[in-house]
Structure formats: C-alpha cells, structure tokens
Amino acid sequence: MAKNYEQLQQQQTFDELMRFLDSQFKSFPDHRAGNAVRYELADVVKSAFAMFSLKSPSLLDFKKQTIPEESNLCQIYRIEGAIPSDNQMRGMLDPLDPSLLRPLFRACFERLSQAGIIREYQDRQQRVIVSVDGVEHFSSTTVHCEQCTTRTLRDGQTSYHHAGLAAVIAHPKHKEVFPLDFEPILNKDGAQKNDCERNAAKRLCTALNQRYSDLKIILVEDALYANAPHIRQIIGYDWNYILNVKPDSHKSLEKQFVGRRASGQVKELRLTDEQGLQHFFAWTNDLCLSDSAIDVTVNYLLYEQTDKKGKVTRWTWVTNLPLPARTVESVMRTGRTRWKIENETFNTLKNQGYHFEHNYGHGAQNLATVLALLMFLAFLVDQIQQRCCQLFRLLWKGLGTKAKLWASLCNLFNVLVFNSMEALYKHMASLYRLQIE
Numbered sequence: 001m002a003k004n005y006e007q008l009q010q011q012q013t014f015d016e017l018m019r020f021l022d023s024q025f026k027s028f029p030d031h032r033a034g035n036a037v038r039y040e041l042a043d044v045v046k047s048a049f050a051m052f053s054l055k056s057p058s059l060l061d062f063k064k065q066t067i068p069e070e071s072n073l074c075q076i077y078r079i080e081g082a083i084p085s086d087n088q089m090r091g092m093l094d095p096l097d098p099s100l101l102r103p104l105f106r107a108c109f110e111r112l113s114q115a116g117i118i119r120e121y122q123d124r125q126q127r128v129i130v131s132v133d134g135v136e137h138f139s140s141t142t143v144h145c146e147q148c149t150t151r152t153l154r155d156g157q158t159s160y161h162h163a164g165l166a167a168v169i170a171h172p173k174h175k176e177v178f179p180l181d182f183e184p185i186l187n188k189d190g191a192q193k194n195d196c197e198r199n200a201a202k203r204l205c206t207a208l209n210q211r212y213s214d215l216k217i218i219l220v221e222d223a224l225y226a227n228a229p230h231i232r233q234i235i236g237y238d239w240n241y242i243l244n245v246k247p248d249s250h251k252s253l254e255k256q257f258v259g260r261r262a263s264g265q266v267k268e269l270r271l272t273d274e275q276g277l278q279h280f281f282a283w284t285n286d287l288c289l290s291d292s293a294i295d296v297t298v299n300y301l302l303y304e305q306t307d308k309k310g311k312v313t314r315w316t317w318v319t320n321l322p323l324p325a326r327t328v329e330s331v332m333r334t335g336r337t338r339w340k341i342e343n344e345t346f347n348t349l350k351n352q353g354y355h356f357e358h359n360y361g362h363g364a365q366n367l368a369t370v371l372a373l374l375m376f377l378a379f380l381v382d383q384i385q386q387r388c389c390q391l392f393r394l395l396w397k398g399l400g401t402k403a404k405l406w407a408s409l410c411n412l413f414n415v416l417v418f419n420s421m422e423a424l425y426k427h428m429a430s431l432y433r434l435q436i437e
Contacts, residue, residue, distance in 0.1 A: 005116030012115055012388040014421040015076070017381050020111070022046065022078040024104055031095050043081045044092045048371065050077040052354065052378035054413065055406045059086035059360055071417045076424070086361075093370050094363035098184065101373040105180055106211045108380055109169075112178060117387060121171045127216040127240065129334055131170050131177075131341040132204065132225070134185065134197045135349075137375075138162035138359055138368045145364060147186045149196055162368040165197065165204045166376065170220075170340040172333045176387045177344045179380050181207055184369045197224060202233065209237045218242060218321070220338040223249055226318055228293035235320060242319045242335040245300075253318070256287045257300050269325055278306040281328045289318065299323045303332045349379060391425045391436065398434040408432075 025042040032041070047062075050073055056062040063086050065073070073079045084092065112118050121128050141153075144160035151159045163185045168177040183204035185196045201221075208217070217239040226243040234241045247254040260266050261282065269281040282302040289296040298318035305313045317335045321327070349356035354375060361367045385392040399405045408428055418424040429436055 005119075008115040009117060009388040010390070012111060012384050014381065014385055014389070014392075017108075017111075017384065018076065018078055018421070020107075021049070021104070021377075021381075024107060025049075028096075028100050031097070032092070038082070039084050039088065039092065040081055041092070041096075043079050044084055044089060045096075045374070046077055046079050047073070047083050048089060048093060048374050049378055050079070051360075052371075052375045053077070053381065054410055055354060059089060062086070066414050068417045069414045072413050072424075075417075075419050076413075076421050090361045090363060090367055093361075094365045094367040096366055096370050098366050098369045098373055101370065101377065102181055102207070103211070104377060105182075105380065108377075108384070109178065109180060109212070112384065115388070117178075118169070121169055121174065122216075123218075125216065127218050129170050129172075129220055129337050130167055130180065130208070130215075130217045131220045131338045132165055132167045132201065133222065133338070133341045133346070134163055134165050134200070135346050135356075136161055136163040137356055137372045138362060140359065140362065143359075143362045145362065147184070147188075149185060149187055162362075162372070163196075164369070164372060165200050166341065166345060167204060167208060168341050168345055170337045170344070172337050174387075175344065176383045177340055178383055179345070179376050180212065182373055182376050183207065184372075198227065198230065201225060201230060205230075205233055205237065218334060220335060222338065226250065226289070228289055228296045231289065231296050231298070240319070240321050242317050242321065242331060242338075244335065244338065245316050245318050247316070250290070252290045253287060253298075253300065257284060257302070260284050260287075267325065269328060271329075276308045279329070280304040280306070281332070283323045283328055285323060287318075301328060301331055301335075303328075303335075345379070349375065354379065389425075391422065391429065394434055394436065395425060395428055395432075398429070398432050 022042070025045045028041055028045065030041045051059065051062040063083065065083065070083070073083065109118070118128065139159060139161050141157050141159055148160040148162060151161065153159050165183045165185065167180045169180060170177045181204060183200050185200040219234055219239055219241045221243050223244045223246045226245045231241065245253060257266070266282050266284045271279040273279065280303070283300060285299045286297045287300050288294045289298050299320065301317045301319065301323060303315045315335065319331060321331055323331065348354065356375060360371050386396070396402060396405055399408060409424065412424055412428060416427070418427070426436065
C-alpha cells in the first residue's frame with residue numbers, strides 16, 4: 001500500500017535529509033589535482049554545511065571542537081574524515097563551482113513534492129507563489145575581488161559587496177518558506193544597484209524556468225521588477241505575476257489609473273472584518289505599463305487598509321491575473337506574501353542565529369557565494385524540519401524561541417555523544433520535561 005502524505009512528511013527527518021545530502025555531496029567532482037588529498041571534498045562541504053546548521057558564529061569558532069562534538073559531527077553530519085581548519089576550509093571551498101550546489105534546492109523540492117507539501121502551497125489552479133528579492137551577504141572596505149559590486153561611501157571610501165537574488169516558495173497561510181534558488185549578483189551586472197538586480201533577475205528567471213519547468217508560478221516582487229523587459233520574460237514563460245508599483249516610479253501608470261478613476265471606470269469594494277479593520281479595493285484592467293512600453297498591458301490594483309485608530313496603509317500592484325470583485329482580496333494577500341521573503345527568510349537568517357551578515361570568508365574566486373548557498377541550504381533543511389518534524393515543533397514550542405532551541409541543541413551537541421539528531425532531540429525533550437506524543 002502506498003504511504004500517505006502524512007507518513008511521507010514524517011519521514012523528512014533531519015537524519016534522512018542528511019543522508020540524502022551526503023550522497024549528493026559525494027557526487028561532486030573534486031576540482032583538486034592529484035590523489036594525495038588529506039580531506040575529501042564531500043567532508044569539506046559537509047563541514048561547512050554543519051557550521052551553518054549548528055549556527056556557529058565563525059569558521060574559527062567551528063574548528064574549536066570538544067571530543068563529543070567531533071563524534072557528533074561524524075555520526076550526525078556524516079563527516080568521515082578530519083575537520084579542516086578555517087583557512088583550509090576556505091582554501092578548498094573557494095574554487096568550488098557554485099553551480100554544483102544550486103541543483104540541490106531542486107532535489108529538496110522534489111522531496112517536498114513527493115511528500116505532498118507543495119500541494120499544500122498550491123492554489124486551486126495548482127499555482128505556487130514564488131517571492132524574489134535581493135540580499136547582501138558580504139561587505140568590506142578592504143577585501144574584494146573582480147566579482148564584487150561596489151558603492152562609494154559618504155567619506156569617499158569604496159565599499160565592496162557580494163549579494164544575490166533569492167527565490168522562495170511562500171503562502172499567506174503557512175509560516176514556512178522553501179528556497180528554490182539563489183542567483184549571485186556580480187560586478188558585470190552593472191554599475192548601479194538597480195541594474196545589477198535586474199540583470200541578475202533575468203538569469204534567475206531563466207534558471208527557474210529551466211529547473212522548475214513543471215511548476216506553475218505566480219511571481220511576487222517589489223517595484224524594481226515592474227519593468228517591461230522583466231514582464232515580457234515572465235509572460236514568455238507563461239507565469240503569472242503580482243508586482244508592487246509606486247506612483248513616483250510609475251508615473252504614467254498612476255496617471256492612467258487616476259484618469260480612469262475620475263471617469264468612473266475603476267471598480268471599488270469596501271469591507272470591514274471581524275477585527276474592525278477596514279479594507280478598500282480599487283482596480284481596473286488593461287493599462288499600459290508605461291509610455292515606452294504600450295505593448296505591455298497590466299491590471300492595476302489599489303488596496304488601502306485602515307486600522308481602528310484611523311491609520312491608513314496603501315499598497316498598489318500590477319498583475320496579469322484577472323481582477324473581478326471575487327478575486328481582489330486573494331490577489332492582495334498574494335501580493336503581500338512578498339514580505340515573507342523579508343520576514344521569514346532574510347530576517348531569520350540575519351537575526352535568528354544564522355549570522356548571515358557575518359563575513360565567514362571572501363576568497364579569490366567563489367568562496368562568498370559558496371558559503372551563502374550552503375547557509376541557504378541549511379536554512380531550507382531547518383524549514384523542512386519546522387514543517388514536517390513533530391519533535392522539532394514540540395521543542396520549539398516548549399522552549400519558546402528558536403534562539404533557545406539552537407543554543408540548547410548546540411550545548412548538548414558539544415558535551416554528549418549522540419548517534420542521530422533524533423536522539424539529540426529526544427534527550428533535549430526529556431531535559432525540559434516535554435512529553436513526546
């Protein structure tokens with residue numbers, strides 16, 4: 001008898017995912033010449049992954065290990081040889097091609113799909129919301145490479161950066177997000193930040209279309225991406241989109257909307273919910289995106305929310321989704337899902353133990369990007385645990401915060417020996433007198 005989705009989701013344990021990633025890492029071709037290598041490449045990659053999984057604040061801190069910690073790295077993270085030093089790890093990861101890591105997000109997506117999780121994120125037309133936004137993960141005024149983007153600071157210094165565009169699956173009713181890909185933003189992408197992100201977005205969308213050709217996508221992005229070339233690319237892939245727009249940066253569009261509203265061609269809807277919030281929708285279809293792109297027509301949605309104190313918050317979007325009265329609330333909630341990439345992804349990575357903005361290393365080739373991809377992969381595994389693992393959720397609820405959960409996990413990891421992450425979870429639950437169902 002085929003296993004049901006609940007059983008398949010319960011099988012997405014940390015230990016099972018680590019076994020899966022172990023096999024993937026071992027398939028990477030070794031870029032180092034010769035056979036006389038002290039550290040296997042798979043062990044180096046697993047060591048870096050473990051560092052992010054365990055929320056170590058630095059490579060140097062990760063290298064300082066107790067005897068139980070060394071044993072747990074072997075048993076739980078499946079590291080078969082010695083752990084490289086911080087400088088050795090940087091040196092061996094720097095030449096690694098980041099394109100080896102990016103398919104792992106698709107491989108994890110397939111596991112989520114087989115376990116029925118992606119179905120829970122689909123709408124009635126089997127579409128999923130994919131939120132895309134840029135994030136910076138390295139900054140320095142001294143260390144740099146040819147791939148760094150640059151900015152001139154107020155004091156005249158040049159600041160060097162590494163950043164990327166992340167794409168995550170999100171849903172208004174679900175807290176977890178699942179990264180699909182991470183596209184580096186490179187110096188060759190342009191001299192201006194906006195140009196860099198737009199050019200990287202072209203590559204990211206191409207990669208998503210190739211790697212997830214079977215996925216029906218509703219792309220949600222901020223106003224930077226509400227431009228004609230990007231929208232042409234999106235509709236060329238037969239995707240839907242909901243893009244934030246701003247009156248100041250889309251003046252022609254705003255002028256058309258104001259004109260239609262004045263002539264009574266804009267439809268409106270007002271609602272008050274049980275919490276006393278007032279919702280106002282105004283929308284119209286088939287506006288030209290801009291005077292220079294009359295071939296790109298969009299549907300326009302204005303939404304205003306008024307709280308009990310009378311404070312009004314305003315959002316505006318363009319979309320190629322139909323806008324009858326019955327769908328405007330759904331489109332609004334989908335558009336606002338874009339914030340999940342900020343709140344549930346970037347904010348979590350920066351402020352909830354992952355140390356995303358710490359400079360783990362730059363290297364001369366690919367190190368900064370490789371480390372960012374491994375951190376996103378560790379985050380994805382944690383999100384799968386949060387979604388699927390009852391024991392993880394029990395610990396999170398019982399300890400109150402993820403910060404305490406990570407700290408307690410690491411404390412046990414450093415002083416006691418476990419043969420699996422499940423055994424560690426159960427021991428932690430017993431120490432906090434949490435009843436396992």
